[in-house]
Amino acid sequence: MLEEIIIAGFGGQGVLSMGQILCYSGIMENKEVSWMPSYGPEMRGGTANCITIISDEKISSPIIAKFDTVIALNQPSVDKFENAVKPNGVFLYDSTNVIKPPTRTDIKIYKLEASNEALKMKNTKILNMIMLGAFLKIRPIIKLENIIAGLKKVLPERYHNLLPLNEQALKKGMELVN
Amino acid sequence: MGELKLMKGNEAIAEAAIRAGADAYFGYPITPQSEVLEYLANEAEKRTGMVILQAESEVAAINMVYGAGGTGKKVMTTSSSPGISLMQEGLSYIACAEIPCLLVNVVRGGPGLGTIQPGQSDYLQATKGGGHGDYKLLVLAPNSIQEMVDFVKEGFDLAFKYRNPVLILTDGVLGQMMEKVELFDQIPRSKEIPSWATVGKPPNRERNILTSLNLQPELMEKHNEHLQAKYREIEKNEIRVETINCEGADYIFTSFGLTSRICIKAAQLAKEKGIKIGIIRPITVYPFPYETYAKYADKVKGFFDVEMNAGQMLEDVKLGVLGKAPIKFHGRMGGMVPTPDEVFHVFEEKFLGGKE
Numbered sequence: 001m002l003e004e005i006i007i008a009g010f011g012g013q014g015v016l017s018m019g020q021i022l023c024y025s026g027i028m029e030n031k032e033v034s035w036m037p038s039y040g041p042e043m044r045g046g047t048a049n050c051i052t053i054i055s056d057e058k059i060s061s062p063i064i065a066k067f068d069t070v071i072a073l074n075q076p077s078v079d080k081f082e083n084a085v086k087p088n089g090v091f092l093y094d095s096t097n098v099i100k101p102p103t104r105t106d107i108k109i110y111k112l113e114a115s116n117e118a119l120k121m122k123n124t125k126i127l128n129m130i131m132l133g134a135f136l137k138i139r140p141i142i143k144l145e146n147i148i149a150g151l152k153k154v155l156p157e158r159y160h161n162l163l164p165l166n167e168q169a170l171k172k173g174m175e176l177v178n
Numbered sequence: 179m180g181e182l183k184l185m186k187g188n189e190a191i192a193e194a195a196i197r198a199g200a201d202a203y204f205g206y207p208i209t210p211q212s213e214v215l216e217y218l219a220n221e222a223e224k225r226t227g228m229v230i231l232q233a234e235s236e237v238a239a240i241n242m243v244y245g246a247g248g249t250g251k252k253v254m255t256t257s258s259s260p261g262i263s264l265m266q267e268g269l270s271y272i273a274c275a276e277i278p279c280l281l282v283n284v285v286r287g288g289p290g291l292g293t294i295q296p297g298q299s300d301y302l303q304a305t306k307g308g309g310h311g312d313y314k315l316l317v318l319a320p321n322s323i324q325e326m327v328d329f330v331k332e333g334f335d336l337a338f339k340y341r342n343p344v345l346i347l348t349d350g351v352l353g354q355m356m357e358k359v360e361l362f363d364q365i366p367r368s369k370e371i372p373s374w375a376t377v378g379k380p381p382n383r384e385r386n387i388l389t390s391l392n393l394q395p396e397l398m399e400k401h402n403e404h405l406q407a408k409y410r411e412i413e414k415n416e417i418r419v420e421t422i423n424c425e426g427a428d429y430i431f432t433s434f435g436l437t438s439r440i441c442i443k444a445a446q447l448a449k450e451k452g453i454k455i456g457i458i459r460p461i462t463v464y465p466f467p468y469e470t471y472a473k474y475a476d477k478v479k480g481f482f483d484v485e486m487n488a489g490q491m492l493e494d495v496k497l498g499v500l501g502k503a504p505i506k507f508h509g510r511m512g513g514m515v516p517t518p519d520e521v522f523h524v525f526e527e528k529f530l531g532g533k534e
Contacts, residue, residue, distance in 0.1 A: 020184070020356065023184050023356060023358075024184055027182065027184055027358050032358065033184065033356075033357065033358055034355065034356070034357055035184075035355060035356040035357070036351060036354070036355040036356075037354060037355070039209075039210060039294070039350070039354050059357075060439050060440075060442040060443040060446065060518075061439045061440045061442065061443035061444075061517075061518050062351065062355050062357075062436075062439065063351065063436075063440055063515050063516075063517060063518075064443070064517060064518060065517035065518070065519050065520070066519065153184075
């Protein structure tokens with residue numbers, strides 16, 4: 001198993017922590033993991049992204065240009081990474097605020113009204129968990145229970161009261177994929 | 179098996195320093211390595227009593243390393259390219275006075291203040307002596323977070339073995355990315371005082387003098403000869419290199435640090451097209467594994483050197499290959515990182531006439 005992912009969105013949407021949760025959870029399943037964030041000026045006001053690689057074998061390059069899965073949380077990320085998906089790869093995006101959707105026909109496109117769903121659940125910050133849940137439904141590379149264990153590692157202890165809500169959000173994301 | 183953790187490269191350096199039993203860290207923040215100082219400031223003193231001090235500048239930090247190192251303690255600093263440039267005068271003094279210490283350069287794109295994105299453009303500064311005079315640092319070039327951890331421990335050992343500054347030459351990607359690491363167990367801080375340390379003269383021995391100044395050229399030449407003999411010893415004993423699939427390879431990709439991993443992925447792309455690629459990765463960039471290149475020079479159709487600079491290690495690769503095989507180069511500069519697809523594409527263009 002080798003899954004090469006890029007997760008992109010605005011700073012503050014939780015894209016970096018999505019990648020970190022995947023990595024922590026991957027380690028629990030004895031997988032090799034690599035997480036490379038964008039850092040520096042492009043994060044400020046523009047898009048933040050992280051390349052996350054989960055593999056059964058040793059990972060060579062942490063820097064790659066083509067991905068099995070792109071998870072895009074805003075319009076600039078949709079624009080920037082549509083062409084970075086490998087043929088037959090997965091393009092998962094939050095369509096709530098996207099007016100120009102992806103158009104490629106050689107990839108599997110999944111759109112989710114994730115921001116709206118997060119609003120309905122009364123916490124816009126769980127948008128990333130809804131998206132992560134959807135991803136895990138499409139590409140079940142890690143068990144949900146380990147994702148929740150990984151979440152505990154990434155979420156500072158003072159927010160651990162929010163763990164049940166995050167779990168609900170993950171499950172919501174899974175439901176929303178058809 | 180040691181403790182497994184998911185760590186950022188910079189945090190891993192800091193954690194490894196604590197566990198290696200380092201006595202003191204002197205530094206000044208600079209992107210992309212400020213997390214080293216941040217992590218140490220939070221963790222180190224309460225765990226081992228290690229001294230963590232933010233100096234007023236890099237110039238001050240390296241001179242604090244010089245002074246504290248002179249007492250025989252395990253001392254270190256970290257910085258990124260412009261900061262390391264500021265330290266070069268102090269480093270030359272430290273190398274001359276033979277003070278063991280550990281430095282980490284998390285390289286960013288230069289020259290000048292440059293960018294805060296990753297680079298490898300401090301190779302020549304690191305390996306050929308960035309300061310004045312005939313001196314050498316022992317330079318380790320990790321390509322994973324695990325090696326960052328291991329090289330902190332080994333770096334201190336080498337520094338004390340040779341009484342020489344050791345530099346870990348890494349870059350912004352390795353500093354910022356996270357990987358799984360296995361941490362070694364805590365090594366207690368040493369209470370031993372080396373015989374050469376300047377900690378006050380007891381009645382039963384001569385004074386210890388640590389200095390880089392000697393106004394008598396005859397004596398200064400003698401000291402230079404002693405240093406050179408030490409460097410020959412390092413060259414004899416400490417060369418480290420990783421080779422992958424070099425036997426029977428058509429071409430060899432060569433690279434150090436992060437770009438070596440990009441080359442490994444590019445080699446996999448080549449393999450899918452039936453081209454056999456070997457990899458030579460110098461792990462120590464000083465001392466440099468010239469002989470490994472010589473060994474394969476008349477067996478392959480060519481060498482492809484990939485770096486995040488304008489061709490700095492290339493000079494050493496040429497000295498290893500000695501004209502016996504064509505060498506082509508691909509470099510990105512100013513904070514840009516090549517992708518595996520790009521490396522393979524340029525290789526095809528340069529060696530195979532661009533055919534698909």
